[in-house]
Amino acid sequence: MHASQALLLAVAGLAAAQSSTSSAAAGTSSAAGTSGCGTQIDSIISSCLGTTQAQLDACATNDWDCMCEQSNNVLTCYNNCMSDPRRNGVEQQNVSWCNAAKAYVRPQLSNQPEL
Template structure:
């Protein structure tokens, strides 16, 4: 369990840039960019081991990508959401 927490904390510190890469262009790209920016600012306030906060933050971030589901950041946001929500449920 301790190793999982360390891995999650390390992953959290590197996710901001991984999820922020909204390089595709879709009809709602500007909406996506604003949403991602706001959600990342909110999620960055979570402590590295506050899995409830991170789960909520990445759930909200994942919703941003409903506007541009083919954006490469959608997959990363979804993966981190799953990871943190699974950790929060333990």
């Protein structure tokens, strides 16, 4: 299998996972008292997710740069409680989307100078 075919298959798998992961993250973000770090931290995380998850959900399908950036913003919501059980899944999704963003090379426009 050529490298480009392997990348295409990986990207397709990530796209399919996007909708289920976003839905799962949205479903768990509203659950109160699930961080294990106390109710005040739960409120901070919930408030943060209310903003950042909406921004992530607004990314277009296969817009890896947007999904990388916005999932990184979602990940920062867990900085006050690194042991939150939801953090690991968010971190794994962030790594996947950022790797896809790095692997995807956009064609240059003909009127832009090469760097």
